Amino acid sequence: MSKILRCPTCRNIVLASNEDLPFCSDRCRRIDLGKWASGDYKISSPIQDPDLLEELARSTKHSRQNDDDGN
Ligand SMILES: [Zn+2]
Secondary structure, eight states, rough: OOOOETTTOOOOOEEOOOOOTTTSHHHHHHHHHHEEEEEEETSSOOOOOOOHHHHHHHHHHHHHHHHHTTT
């Protein structure tokens, strides 16, 4: 009898003999710890500079409008 475990980070199957349990690898362990450390489990992502986002959206729209100009 063997339990099937899954890595909380990438959801791959982890062998019970894996020394990085419950993670499949040291990499996934670090990713998970990093999430907790940076608070990513509570806050999805910090809000970026709204002015910069607006500027990006505007420049994207602008180039699209230029493409549609011949309509
Ligand atoms: Zn993993």
